[in-house]
Amino acid sequence: MIRAVVFDVGECLVDETREYGTWADWLGVPRHTFAAMFGAVIAQGRDYRETFQEFEPGFDLYEQRQARADAGRPEHFDESDLYPDVRPALTALRSDGLWLGIAGNQTVRAGGILRTLFTDDVDLIGTSDDWDASKPDPAFFERVAEVVPFDNEEILYVGDRLDNDIRPALTAGMRTALIRRGPWATIQWNTEDAVRLPDLRIGSLTELPEQIAALSASER
Incomplete structure (x- = not known):
């Protein structure tokens, strides 16, 4: 029975179109060109951060993120x-x-932005920087398990990526829901793993209440 739902952020709750467009501008690359390369990198099964390397070899995302902040464009x-x-x-x-x-x-x-946006909406907000662990590292999902007051099999993790969300959450013993939006889920949606692995496949978050209820009822 599902008793807790934990959401990924990018392309699950937040549409990252503006942010990636801002990165294209920062690199001086046409936005449609950046988006095309981004999709190609994902389709090839590579780390999305390699997209930046295609345009600027040696690009350090963390350093450049700080440079953007210093330039008044955080x-x-x-x-x-x-x-x-x-x-x-x-x-x-x-x-x-x-x-x-x-x-x-x-x-x-x-x-900090998430805590401002969701002050009274959720019970917990945790980030990789807070926990010093990033997905898909098992340590990230261990931290999720530590802060959620239910057993792992009672937790549904909702995300848009097989590599960062679905597979590691399943390995941690959690249930999973794959949402179809953003580049990763759109590219991966019809693959064997995207069909086989998630407990739920949804096109909208508003489908969750009904699907969670059905899943829980089927397991009673």
Whole structure:
């Protein structure tokens, strides 16, 4: 029975179109060209950070993120970047009595933005910078398990990536939901693992309450 739902951030709750467009601008690359390379890197099964290397060999994402901040152009997202189904889904899941969390590979700055946006909506917000562990490292999901007050098999982790979200969460003994949006899920959606591995496959977060109820009912 699912008693807790933990959400990834990028392309699960937050539409990252603006942020990746900002990176293209920072690199001086046309946005459509950056997006095309980004998709090619994902389709080849490579780390998305290799996209930056294609345009600027030796590119250090952490150093450049600080350089952007120093230049007055820090990473940023706000209410307008949330997918439109986020607020209704959280409200519905909360009304069903589920414990809710947000946990993803995010910076300290992003964690602060998330806490401002979701002050009263979730029970916990954790980031890779908070925990000094990044997905898909098992240590990240160990931290999730430590902070969620239920057994691992009662936790549903919702994400858009097989590599960072679905596989490591399953290895940790959690249930999983793959949401179809953003470049990773769109590219991977019809692959064997995307069909076989997740407990749930959804096109919108608003599908979660009904699907969670059905999954729990089937296991009673």
